[in-house]
Amino acid sequence: MTDKYLRLENVDKFYGPIDLGVHAVRNVSMDVAKGEIIALLGSSGCGKTSTLRMIAGFEATSRGKIHLAGREVQMLPPVKRHVAMAFEGYSLYPTVNVRDNIAFALKAARLPASEVDAKVGEVAEMLEISDILDRSPNSLSGGQQQRASLARALIRSADLFLLDEPMGQLEPQLRTLLRGRIKHFLKERGMTAILVTHDQTEANALADRIAVMEDGMLQQYASPAEIKDRPANLFTGTFVGEPPMNVFPVRVSVEGGKLHMALEGGKELVYAEDAFAPEVRDAIMTRRDIVIGVRPYTVRRDESGVEATVLTNQWLGDQSHIAASFAEATVVLVEHDRADVVVGDRIAIRLDPSDLHIFDPATGMAISHGRGLA
Amino acid sequence: MEHTSTLERVLRAIAITLVILFFIFPIFWIVLMSFQTNETILRVPPSIVFEPTLQNYQALITGELDTAAGKLEFDFMSNLFNSFYLSTASVALGLILGIPAAYAFGRLKFRGSEDIAFTLLSFRFAPPLLVLLPLTIYFQKLGLADTYFGLIWVYQLIVLPLILWIVRGYFEDIPADIEYAYRIAGHGFWATFFKIALPLAMPGIAAAGLLAFIFAWNNFIFALVLASADKQPVTVGALAFVTASGIQYGQIAAGIVLSILPTLGLALYAQRYLVEGLSLGAVKG
Structure with a gap:
């Protein structure tokens, strides 16, 4: 069961009518084991974010099935899927400060205040945002908002963590530092995560396996080393690797x-x-x-x-x-x-x-x- | 860092004074008129020196006025109440119907949504007189003529499109991902609507509600035709001051002052929500 903790079976996504609209995701099938970190890697418009949003439940699958932790979830509303997500656009609640944003789900779950504080402190320290916890989201830079949004997702106890371009707005040095810390954080807790990125360095550094997508299709789904040494086709061969093949x-x-x-x-x-x-x-x-x-x-x-x-x-x-x-x-x-x-x-x-x-x-x-x- | 010269500042002050005079003077003059009798109002040349009297207000509140032609009776206070009741109820109904509709039009793209929204907006295109005759006949047949319910219903023509289109824009400006973030954190559709979408659109809702209230308050033609004396609002009731023995300028002025007060009060109250609305712009990701 553990090697098929998350399972996408022949998933299709059309924007517009089925078979007539824009075919954003084409017959994607993939398995993710519990505790694995997966990167969906591809250029803009390749279908990686659509795939992520279908797993989260914000987009309906046009065809195919999604299984998560032993349940078939593609028909369930987001609230019933037990997933956490960090959004590319941060999407912090503008009316409350960073601390409350991060603690939101924990407070809703009625965790004791001391436990909430400890968890917020821990994740804030990891992401270097301890100093901005009391500020309002509108007063923050893009990078700070992104880390707050990431903290809000990582602090939850969920079956699956979906991270949409989680480090796109960060400065290079911070990105390198946090990459290591986030990987450690996820691995230490056995969290299963899928991150969407167009940065192959990030995918290589964070992920156990990379799913390379292009034109809505899964081009190759393998470990970073295998993708580099044994590219399945010309696209992955030329897309992954710097400078290109x-x-x-x-x-x-x-x-x-x-x-x-x-x-x-x-x-x-x-x-x-x-x-x-x-x-x-x-x-x-x-x-x-x-x-x-x-x-x-x-x-x-x-x-x-x-x-x-x-x-x-x-x-x-x-x-x-x-x-x-x-x-x-x-x-x-x-x-x-x-x-x-x-x-x-x-x-x-x-x-x-x-x-x-x-x-x-x-x-x-x-x-x-x-x-x-x- | 102030680079404006004295001359520039003086000119600017004069310009602002002129604008203020232009807009405020009529209201100022009406306030003055409301404390005068017809004789002092109609003096030639007019003067702002007069002996103030509360006679006009007294007449409005008691509903009785002694004129040269005899005793005149009218029911201004109940007109004021009618205005208040009709406008409040219309806006309340408009908000209850309009906010969920605005959310649906803004968030959930469904087949024909644009057409329905545009049709609703088109109610504002037609001059009221165009629909008034058939409407009157229908209302008489249905027994809705001269009822509060009927009037509130017709007022939806005024308030509903306004609320719908203003609030829709505010809903569209809230990034959908904020709602998704809330939903994925374990909240249902309705909780998200009430806890995230509604509070974030509140400035827009306040603005739309205020505007709708003013439009409903100022409505004249629907109430003139569809309401009789005991249901009519101040806009129609003010006609009573045009009497056989002349126009009662003093009472009209006092009536105007009294009928401005509720909307003015509401605007002042809603102001803080409107200002909050400006800071909402920062939400955009």
């Missing part, structure tokens, strides 16, 4: 026992035939036209490689980002030492077979990661 269309042929990948612009990458597992080779050869993806930090400079021309070279203080024109497109590579190349320099680039992600150009689905099949 380099992607090139190639045509494959075998000549003289070598695998040739012809890039646009006439250059080609040549690999030994046994550089890929036989089944990968078969999958490549049946398609012939494929898309290869390679993470910037795995692109090597090597005299034996394919020629490229440097377009920019930025030193970010701890790593160099070099962009070079390559195969009628741009390749980005990351090096940890200060690179000594300047604009216009010719460099040679090597892409190791173990670092290649190969995708089907028609469906975008991954064929292989490194040597093995996807």
